[in-house]
Amino acid sequence: MSGYLPVAIFTALIVGFGVVSLAMARVLRPSRPNDVKLSNYECGAEPIGSAWIQFPVGFYLVALVFIVFDALAVFLFPWVLVLRTVGMPAFWVMAAFVGIIGLGWLYAYREGVLEWK
Amino acid sequence: MSPLVYHALVGFVVLNAVIGMVTYVTLLERKFAARMQSRIGPYYVGWPHGWLQPIADALKLMMKEDIVPRAADRWVYNLAPLAFLVPCILVFATIPFAPGLGVADLNIGVLFFLAVSALEIVGLFMGGWGSNNKYALLSAMRAVNQIISYDLPFIFAALVPVVLAGSLQLSVIVEAQRAMYGAFVFYPVLGQLAFVAFLVATLAAENRVPFDILEAESELVAGFRVEYSGMKFALIQLGEYAHMIATSFLGALLFLGGWLGPGPAWMGPVWFLLKAVVVFLVVTWVRWSFVRIRVDQILAISWKLLLPATLVLLMATALVVALRSTGGA
Numbered sequence: 001m002s003g004y005l006p007v008a009i010f011t012a013l014i015v016g017f018g019v020v021s022l023a024m025a026r027v028l029r030p031s032r033p034n035d036v037k038l039s040n041y042e043c044g045a046e047p048i049g050s051a052w053i054q055f056p057v058g059f060y061l062v063a064l065v066f067i068v069f070d071a072l073a074v075f076l077f078p079w080v081l082v083l084r085t086v087g088m089p090a091f092w093v094m095a096a097f098v099g100i101i102g103l104g105w106l107y108a109y110r111e112g113v114l115e116w117k
Numbered sequence: 118m119s120p121l122v123y124h125a126l127v128g129f130v131v132l133n134a135v136i137g138m139v140t141y142v143t144l145l146e147r148k149f150a151a152r153m154q155s156r157i158g159p160y161y162v163g164w165p166h167g168w169l170q171p172i173a174d175a176l177k178l179m180m181k182e183d184i185v186p187r188a189a190d191r192w193v194y195n196l197a198p199l200a201f202l203v204p205c206i207l208v209f210a211t212i213p214f215a216p217g218l219g220v221a222d223l224n225i226g227v228l229f230f231l232a233v234s235a236l237e238i239v240g241l242f243m244g245g246w247g248s249n250n251k252y253a254l255l256s257a258m259r260a261v262n263q264i265i266s267y268d269l270p271f272i273f274a275a276l277v278p279v280v281l282a283g284s285l286q287l288s289v290i291v292e293a294q295r296a297m298y299g300a301f302v303f304y305p306v307l308g309q310l311a312f313v314a315f316l317v318a319t320l321a322a323e324n325r326v327p328f329d330i331l332e333a334e335s336e337l338v339a340g341f342r343v344e345y346s347g348m349k350f351a352l353i354q355l356g357e358y359a360h361m362i363a364t365s366f367l368g369a370l371l372f373l374g375g376w377l378g379p380g381p382a383w384m385g386p387v388w389f390l391l392k393a394v395v396v397f398l399v400v401t402w403v404r405w406s407f408v409r410i411r412v413d414q415i416l417a418i419s420w421k422l423l424l425p426a427t428l429v430l431l432m433a434t435a436l437v438v439a440l441r442s443t444g445g446a
Contacts, residue, residue: 005120006221010128010210011203017132018199018352025179025348038187040250041343050188051251059262059416066265069424073272076431077228077285080276083435084283084442091432091439098432105425114420116413 061113065105072101124220131220135209139358140171145394146401153405181347186248189344193247198345198352201240204233205356208363213288215376215385226287227279230367231272234322237360238264244353245341256340259331259412260324266419267321267328273427274318277301277311278371280434291375300374307434312372314427319368319400321419323361326404330412365396 040047057063075097083090108114144159144167151158163169185194211226213219223229238260245257278301279285282293294301302312321328332340342353369375369392376385410418 003221003223006124006128007207007210007223009121009124010131010220011207013125013128013132014203014206015199017136018202021179021352022198022348025183028180029347030180030182032182033184037184040186040188040248041338042251043338047188051249051254052246057258058412059265062416062420063261063265065420066269069269073269076272076276080280080435081283081285083280083438087442088439091435094435095432098428102425102428109421114416116416 058116061108065108065113068101068104072098128220131209132206135206135359135362136355138362139355140175142358142362142397143174144168144171145397149398149401150405153402175351178351179348183347183349184344186250186344188249190247190249193243194344195247195349197240197244197247198349198356199240200243201237202352202356202359204236204240205360205363208234208360209366211287212363212366212370213291213375214389215382216288218386222286222288224284224286227275227285227290227371230287230363231275234360234363235264235268237356240356241341244345248341248344250344252337252339252343253341256331256337256343259337260341262412263321263324263328263331263415266416267318267423270314270419270423270427271318271322273424273431274311274315275367275371276431277307277434280431280438281307283438287370287375291370291377294374294377299377300372302372307430307437308372310430311427311434312368314423314430315368315372316396316399317423318427319364319396320403321415323364323400324357325361325400327407327410328415329409330415361400362393362397365393365400368396369393 040051042048076094079090079094147170148158148166159167159170161167162173185191208230210220211223211229213222241260242257245253245260248254278290278294281297281301281304282290284290284293297303297308300308302308320326324331331337332342337343342350345353366389369389373392373396375392376389378384378388380388
């Protein structure tokens with residue numbers, strides 16, 4: 001894991017940069033809030049209610065299909081590394097797996113899950 | 118020198134290089150866009166040709182008042198710019214600028230890049246939700262739609278060079294391209310198709326026109342960052358451009374042979390930078406040439422065309438590699 005020490009330090013540096021630049025801006029900038037400034041932006045009109053309401057998300061089922069394919073992607077990463085040494089057997093195993101998921105994709109397509117509603 | 122100090126120094130240099138590149142890439146884009154529209158672009162600040170314009174912009178944004186809407190969720194709202202900035206710059210950690218020149222040339226480089234660059238959605242959604250603004254929330258929802266649609270083609274297209282090189286380490290992938298005239302894009306059929314798919318997925322991953330529905334100015338004003346001002350806005354912009362440059366660098370590493378090129382070894386980083394700028398300019402060229410596409414079209418292009426196409430392409434590449442490997446039947 002020693003290879004990740006530079007990554008950890010780099011992350012700390014990025015956070016440090018963000019915090020320092022925000023702090024510098026805090027010292028430099030003016031602060032003159034008023035009632036209208038602090039209201040939410042809605043093209044100049046008075047905001048109507050809160051934005052935190054329930055509303056239908058058009059891609060809900062697509063998100064479920066996404067999780068299936070994302071799991072496939074997780075299996076692809078180790079597979080590409082051993083492909084050279086294992087050869088054709090590795091290819092056929094993954095081809096069968098992709099084929100099964102492909103059937104699922106076809107089913108989702110036929111059922112109209114991939115349409116925007 | 119202790120390794121801690123050494124890594125801190127390297128990280129500091131890379132961080133500053135990234136920030137410097139971001140500031141001047143904004144100028145490059147504005148000049149390029151101006152040229153495409155027969156304008157001049159920034160000119161007067163730092164005469165001639167606006168050389169100091171990015172510096173002036175940064176100073177101006179730092180002096181601007183910071184407004185937090187009364188209705189916003191303060192914690193989420195204030196943390197969002199940082200949560201957005203960190204993954205966007207962190208992806209540079211694994212990019213080698215020349216052999217041995219970079220923060221950390223991880224042996225899982227490509228996986229690290231793809232995983233961390235997908236994390237930006239967390240900061241983006243925090244900004245959209247925390248603002249308690251209808252435009253921002255709709256934009257954040259569209260961003261989620263975008264990432265579930267284009268992350269997979271992006272991964273599959275990026276895996277094609279990985280299969281050809283047999284490694285996830287970016288420096289190994291670059292060296293493997295020596296056998297292919299210095300770039301995987303020259304690989305017959307597979308290389309070109311994968312590069313085109315990668316570019317399309319890149320446009321969507323960077324939320325650029327024609328895939329910029331989440332900041333569609335005509336409907337959502339500025340999308341998830343509509344309530345941000347001053348330095349917080351600056352950090353979000355910085356993150357967005359850093360992500361864009363990082364993806365250009367990844368494209369140059371995976372498909373265009375990174376630092377490979379004629380000339381002595383010190384020319385390597387120069388070649389790499391030039392190739393990355395070419396990728397960036399192609400993306401900018403597309404941005405100023407096409408119109409925005411609709412939400413349902415974005416979903417359809419990804420799920421009905423790009424996803425199956427990239428998966429088939431990846432399997433075809435795997436078949437070629439497996440047939441040529443030692444274990445081939």
